[in-house]
Amino acid sequence: MDFAWMGWTVFTGIFFASIALFLAAMIAWEIARPGGAPRIGVLRFETTRGDRLFVSLLGSAFIHLGWLFFGGTDLWWALGLSAFYALAVFRWV
Amino acid sequence: MQRKHNQKAWFLVLPVFLLVAFSAIIPLMTVVNYSVQDSFGNNEFYWVGAEWFVEILNSERFHSALGRQLMFSGLVLAIEVPLGIFIALSMPKKGWGASICLVLMALPLLIPWNVVGTIWQIFAREDIGLLGHTLAALGVDYNYTQDAVAAWITVVVMDVWHWTSLVVLLCYAGLSSIPDAFYQAAKIDGASRWAVFRYIQLPKMKRVLMIAVLLRFMDSFMIYTEPFVLTGGGPGNATTFLSIDLVKMAIGQFDLGPAAAFSLVYFLIVLLVSWVFYTVVTVQDAEASK
Numbered sequence: 318m319d320f321a322w323m324g325w326t327v328f329t330g331i332f333f334a335s336i337a338l339f340l341a342a343m344i345a346w347e348i349a350r351p352g353g354a355p356r357i358g359v360l361r362f363e364t365t366r367g368d369r370l371f372v373s374l375l376g377s378a379f380i381h382l383g384w385l386f387f388g389g390t391d392l393w394w395a396l397g398l399s400a401f402y403a404l405a406v407f408r409w410v
Numbered sequence: 411m412q413r414k415h416n417q418k419a420w421f422l423v424l425p426v427f428l429l430v431a432f433s434a435i436i437p438l439m440t441v442v443n444y445s446v447q448d449s450f451g452n453n454e455f456y457w458v459g460a461e462w463f464v465e466i467l468n469s470e471r472f473h474s475a476l477g478r479q480l481m482f483s484g485l486v487l488a489i490e491v492p493l494g495i496f497i498a499l500s501m502p503k504k505g506w507g508a509s510i511c512l513v514l515m516a517l518p519l520l521i522p523w524n525v526v527g528t529i530w531q532i533f534a535r536e537d538i539g540l541l542g543h544t545l546a547a548l549g550v551d552y553n554y555t556q557d558a559v560a561a562w563i564t565v566v567v568m569d570v571w572h573w574t575s576l577v578v579l580l581c582y583a584g585l586s587s588i589p590d591a592f593y594q595a596a597k598i599d600g601a602s603r604w605a606v607f608r609y610i611q612l613p614k615m616k617r618v619l620m621i622a623v624l625l626r627f628m629d630s631f632m633i634y635t636e637p638f639v640l641t642g643g644g645p646g647n648a649t650t651f652l653s654i655d656l657v658k659m660a661i662g663q664f665d666l667g668p669a670a671a672f673s674l675v676y677f678l679i680v681l682l683v684s685w686v687f688y689t690v691v692t693v694q695d696a697e698a699s700k
Contacts, residue, residue, distance in 0.1 A: 324443040
């Protein structure tokens with residue numbers, strides 16, 4: 318099958334492979350520790366680890382957009398900030 | 411007792427997952443790929459990185475379309491929700507009157523979007539439309555094709571006409587679930603009409619109202635067909651909402667890269683708002699079931 322029409326690049330390939338890896342890791346985590354580890358964190362409502370991944374990814378997207386708006390196209394800082402943000406979400410949300 | 415987790419049922423979701431992959435995930439991946447490249451057709455792409463995102467996020471055009479979109483959604487919600495509650499409260503609760511009202515309320519929801527646009531386009535025309543002709547006869551200077559305010563009023567009124575019924579039906583369902591005992595107790599206590607609404611009817615409608623607000627916000631935030639048929643985004647860009655602007659960019663100008671970046675920013679805003687609404691609804695559900 319020819320997927321040239323999708324306009325793949327190395328970077329977008331890495332991006333989607335990372336998302337797929339996150340999902341695979343979440344499945345493995347769920348198999349190892351079933352139940353989704355629900356808890357009430359700083360947001361004061363119950364979240365499972367799937368919710369925390371979603372909040373991390375969505376928040377990271379907005380961190381990148383904010384960086385592009387205020388800081389320019391050097392996104393390594395935004396990536397680092399997003400990693401810290403995701404860790405914080407998984408620790409405290 | 412130890413709770414048993416059986417995950418095999420997830421395989422039953424596989425056909426739907428494959429369907430969604432073909433209809434949504436693969437197109438979304440393509441949009442992401444396009445958003446970081448420039449294309450002149452013939453499947454030739456040139457890497458530009460995050461330039462289109464910077465361009466879109468800093469463009470006056472995007473800010474204006476977003477502002478118009480937020481204003482439209484805000485106006486629509488501010489009118490449709492109170493009006494929907496008022497109509498639902500005024501509707502008969504039993505008998506043939508209730509059935510007639512429900513059918514009448516459901517009618518606008520059955521009309522396709524492009525037909526609604528066409529109905530209002532003709533209805534509001536000064537030469538052949540009932541509304542436009544009547545307003546002209548009354549001496550009102552109304553021309554939705556040339557006046558931005560008239561165009562906005564027409565688009566908002568059209569949306570209110572089309573979608574208030576949804577809020578009405580949801581609120582009516584919420585009101586129907588209130589047992590008579592609540593009203594009898596309020597009567598014994600000598601509660602005023604306002605107190606009955608504030609302390610009995612409104613709390614019982616809270617859940618359906620949240621769903622109504624969510625549905626109406628999302629739908630109005632993604633509106634395309636009705637204003638496109640009615641005004642084409644005009645006069646000028648007065649009613650060019652996000653989706654109309656996006657289509658102009660992607661199909662009209664064939665700027666696939668900027669349009670892809672535009673769609674992703676638009677998608678993320680929709681996703682964020684949906685998540686907030688979904689969380690509020692589920693948290694309320696959890697609190698109610700305690």
